[in-house]
Amino acid sequence: MGVVTPRTATFPKQDRSRATRRRLLEAAVACLAERGWGGSTVAVVAERAGVSRGAAQHHFRTREDLFTAAIEHVAEEWLATLREHARTLPDSGVPRTRAVVEMLVGVYTGALFRAALHLWVAAADEVQLRPRVVALESRIGREAHRLAVEFLGADETVPGVRETVQATLDMARGLGLATLLRDDTPRRTAIVREWSRILDSALRRDG
Amino acid sequence: MGVVTPRTATFPKQDRSRATRRRLLEAAVACLAERGWGGSTVAVVAERAGVSRGAAQHHFRTREDLFTAAIEHVAEEWLATLREHARTLPDSGVPRTRAVVEMLVGVYTGALFRAALHLWVAAADEVQLRPRVVALESRIGREAHRLAVEFLGADETVPGVRETVQATLDMARGLGLATLLRDDTPRRTAIVREWSRILDSALRRDG
Numbered sequence: 511m512g513v514v515t516p517r518t519a520t521f522p523k524q525d526r527s528r529a530t531r532r533r534l535l536e537a538a539v540a541c542l543a544e545r546g547w548g549g550s551t552v553a554v555v556a557e558r559a560g561v562s563r564g565a566a567q568h569h570f571r572t573r574e575d576l577f578t579a580a581i582e583h584v585a586e587e588w589l590a591t592l593r594e595h596a597r598t599l600p601d602s603g604v605p606r607t608r609a610v611v612e613m614l615v616g617v618y619t620g621a622l623f624r625a626a627l628h629l630w631v632a633a634a635d636e637v638q639l640r641p642r643v644v645a646l647e648s649r650i651g652r653e654a655h656r657l658a659v660e661f662l663g664a665d666e667t668v669p670g671v672r673e674t675v676q677a678t679l680d681m682a683r684g685l686g687l688a689t690l691l692r693d694d695t696p697r698r699t700a701i702v703r704e705w706s707r708i709l710d711s712a713l714r715r716d717g
Numbered sequence: 718m719g720v721v722t723p724r725t726a727t728f729p730k731q732d733r734s735r736a737t738r739r740r741l742l743e744a745a746v747a748c749l750a751e752r753g754w755g756g757s758t759v760a761v762v763a764e765r766a767g768v769s770r771g772a773a774q775h776h777f778r779t780r781e782d783l784f785t786a787a788i789e790h791v792a793e794e795w796l797a798t799l800r801e802h803a804r805t806l807p808d809s810g811v812p813r814t815r816a817v818v819e820m821l822v823g824v825y826t827g828a829l830f831r832a833a834l835h836l837w838v839a840a841a842d843e844v845q846l847r848p849r850v851v852a853l854e855s856r857i858g859r860e861a862h863r864l865a866v867e868f869l870g871a872d873e874t875v876p877g878v879r880e881t882v883q884a885t886l887d888m889a890r891g892l893g894l895a896t897l898l899r900d901d902t903p904r905r906t907a908i909v910r911e912w913s914r915i916l917d918s919a920l921r922r923d924g
Contacts, residue, residue: 546842548755624841627894631838634831634897635753644898651895673911680891680908681884687834687894688858688887690841691851701887704880712915 531569533559538580543625547632552576578642581629584622585650589657592617596661607713608706610661611678615702617654618686626650627690654679664713674712681705738776740766745787749832754839759783785849788836791829792857796864799824803868814920815913817868818885822909824861825893833857834897861886871920881919888912 537559541550552573556566570576595613600606617623626647633643658675659666666672685698744766748757759780763773777783802820807813824830833854840850865882866873873879892905 544842546755546838548753549842627838630894630898631753631834635751635756640898647898670911670914673908674915676904677888677908677912680895681888682891683894684887684889684891687837687890691837691847691854697883700880701884704877705884707877708881708915708919 527569530559530561530565532583534561534566534569534576535580535583538576539584539622539625542577542580542628543621546628547577547636550577550628574639574642577629578639578646581622581626582646584625585646585653588617588622589653592657596657599661602663604707604710607662607710608703610658611682611702611706611709613661614654614658614679615682615685615698618682619689619698623683623686624690627687651679662709662713671713674709678705678709734776737766737768737772739790741768741773741776741783742787742790745783746791746829746832749784749787749835750828753835754784754843757784757835781846781849784836785846785853788829788833789853791832792853792860795824795827795829796860799864803864806868809870811914811917814869814917815910817865818889818909818913818916820868821861821865821886822889822892822905825889826896826905830890830893831897834894858886869916869920878920881916885912885916 534555538550538555541555541558545554550573552566552570553563555576556563559566566576570579592613599609599613629639629643630647633639655675658664658679662675664671664675666675681701685701688694689698741762745757745762748762748765752761757780759773759777760770762783763770766773773783777786799820806816806820836846836850837854840846862882865871865886869882871878871882873882888908892908895901896905
């Protein structure tokens with residue numbers, strides 16, 4: 511029994527540690543989205559997560575560690591949600607293309623993008639932050655591109671298709687930026703409808 | 718002569734005042750692009766412009782006044798440059814469409830957009846700043862749209878054309894955001910080429 515007790519005591523401890531880490535990551539993203547990089551420190555996040563500052567520093571040594579891990583964590587969750595959501599897409603044609611474009615635009619108009627945007631903009635001026643944010647952004651961008659290609663059924667061996675899919679992601683990012691300041695849902699809906707029509711015919715045309 | 722002297726003394730004084738204002742506005746944009754909203758205060762800008770803090774405050778009562786005026790000033794200059802540049806565009810067809818798209822994308826990858834982006838992102842969280850940045854962004858956005866329509870020779874009475882032009886501006890904005898972190902010129906060039914081809918055929922098609 512002397513052997514069993516430490517094990518049963520250890521497992522809940524690991525669970526608690528994982529739960530704490532998760533609370534910190536989620537609080538960090540919310541903090542970044544609401545207060546920007548300037549207002550986002552490990553101390554502020556720890557308080558928001560209801561975790562002691564010492565415990566927070568045990569998980570994340572620096573502010574940069576915490577916030578890049580936070581965006582990465584939420585991006586992973588978001589990619590998993592996209593994959594899940596993809597099962598409910600229409601089978602083919604313009605309806606499917608439009609549903610995919612709506613899904614991608616949805617990504618760039620949510621809280622994750624808002625938080626990421628603060629991190630991106632801060633990273634442009636902060637030497638400490640920049641290389642990891644560049645690496646993170648590349649990784650998320652590549653994965654978003656890969657999913658877009660898969661969901662759209664795009665054949666990237668056809669000249670121009672790769673660039674058209676990338677343009678779609680850039681357009682979604684631009685719409686997200688506009689949404690940061692005001693809710694322009696009607697404008698966005700009209701653009702998504704028109705873009706989807708054009709994209710669909712660009713993807714279906716013979717090379 | 719007693720009447721003439723104050724006049725000749727007054728005019729250079731107005732010129733000096735205008736020159737000071739201009740120096741402050743240009744220093745403000747540079748400061749915002751390099752140091753972000755957090756590092757941008759009236760004092761920092763005054764020092765950079767070589768103007769006393771008192772003189773700076775004579776021109777701009779608050780930090781919000783200074784930075785929105787700065788973006789507005791540079792945006793006006795930029796619009797004037799676009800109009801100038803438009804005279805050198807190819808006459809028609811895909812070459813003209815591509816030159817216009819390149820011009821628009823160029824706008825969103827320069828120092829003005831970088832500075833504006835800091836202001837937009839800060840405004841998302843700052844109650845004092847937000848309404849004026851929203852108003853400013855609308856005005857610049859409308860003017861950019863109007864110029865794009867004019868340069869592209871787009872007929873907005875044809876259904877979908879208005880949205881396609883807007884989507885082009887959003888795509889340019891999204892490309893600008895990606896450029897904030899790394900110079901991805903080859904990727905951008907390929908996207909611009911492909912999108913120009915698609916846009917041109919979308920604009921020329923019969924409604």
